[in-house]
Amino acid sequence: MNFLRTHRTIATVIAFVLVYVVTKALYLTGILNTYYIQLIILVGINIVMTVSLGMVNGFTGQFSIGHAGFMAVGAYTSAMITTVWLHASTANPWVGYPIFIVAVLAGGLLAAGAGYLVGAPSLRLKGDYLAIVTLSANELIHAVLNATEAVGGPRGLGGIPKFTTLEVVFVFAIVSVVLMRNYLFSSHGRSMKAVRDSEIAAESTGINTTKQKVFVFVFSAFFAGVSGGVFAHLLQFIDPSSFTFVKSLEYLIYLYVGGATSISGAMVGAAIFTLLPELLRSLQSWRMVIYPLILILTMIFRTEGVMGLKEFSFILIPQRKRKEVSA
């Protein structure tokens, strides 16, 4: 059983290294230009955003619709640290990258703090209150950023050093997804699903449902914050309009089309919808017809999303063989 466990892990690692090597080779040989590389990096960021949103909406059964707000907190915090306060640059990577990592984690922590402020009071309530509160929080963060001159106000924050490379996003996306996957396949992850299936039954089996919900919400906001930081150091320019409610809605669409109750589904949804606008580029304005059409058709024919409850085998934890059933 130990053999199988390590075996599959090795296979998965090899697969990801191959994907990286192939992408990098295509870039170096000029087949993929910088624009496509940027697109692939965005896929990585969007995967982490969507998977973290799925932790709250898909697996814990709460309805958060302000995920971009936490992304904004992380993006602005990390950008302020690297750009305005510490003037980090990519010139000396031995100084630059540690600062970048600290800045991005600080952004995640601040987003987690914001998540706690939003989640702690509203997750005590049952029902749809969280949706209203998260929506308002998203708009509040947007409005505060717009009004704060120190972070550029509506003009935005530019001149951010470009730390986010293909390598950075590979490591970031894999580590984030593995951490969330691990949590989901644990006793704590099972109680998340219990809260989703029946909150009253979860309480009566001894689970502190409020604590569980708040914790998931906080770490989901953390990953959104870190994603925001990685995002800011990719585009090198951020402004409040990148983090509006519309952005949150996009992540909801990625999640529900891919499959909210599946990590693989969240990944597939994020990848499809990040790449789709490019694949449909030749259709020009007609792509805006295709896009909602895909949504409608998925919701009619696969209500539970593309993946449903299924996971790719590399997401699953290999199960040990149980002792034989004695008659």
Add this chain to the structure above:
Amino acid sequence: MAILDVQHLTQFFGGLRAVSDFNIQMEHGEIVGLIGPNGAGKTTVFNVITGVYTPTKGTIVFDGQNIVGRKTYQITQAGIARTFQTIRLFSKSSVIDNIKIAYHFRMTYGNTDAFLHTRKYWQGEQFVDDYAIDLLRLFHLEGHADDISGSLPYGAQRRLEIARALATKPKLLILDEPAAGMNPAEADQLMETIHWLRDKFDLTILLIEHQMRVVMGVCERIKVMDFGETICEGVPEYIRNDPRVCEAYLGKGA
């Protein structure tokens, strides 16, 4: 000393008095039934004991501790487990996960172990897997361990709900209409199961049931409620012949 001692329990919902001056003392190992027509307040009594509602008046002492005002999950952790009138399984989770969830509050690894899958995590998971499969085996559900619980047949879902309650290792088990929807053969089997549960898990059992055959067959003592009041109390033979009970169920002159 009584394991459960409920004194002068009264529950108002707005102006409606759902339960008034309810008293019960249960000794360790007893099986007590709570009966009465629909709307008599039986389930409300259960919900108050398990912390779903905070009682308007009265005290509930369980195992020497006053549990009034505690949250449902705290009361479960103190040792009271329950099943529901309408089945409430974690229907999208597997059968074995339903059991494991009920053991969650006893698991020793924390959030960090969960994120990093440390050795402590693997040990904990191995232990809980053994624990859950052993418990499922007692309820003849081990063959369904990895099935989605919502897909089980009705009788198996009822059994799983009881197994899940037991996974919390309770001292007092509260069953809300365990025989609901069962045919006579299944009900007979349930009666055997309840006795077996009490002996095997060293339990005290409080149950609501409408099927008189089950109540009379399994309970050592019965309390009858009507319109929130306790109208009668005693051994099954006494209850069976009490005119007030007939009146509550069938009306005057029956």
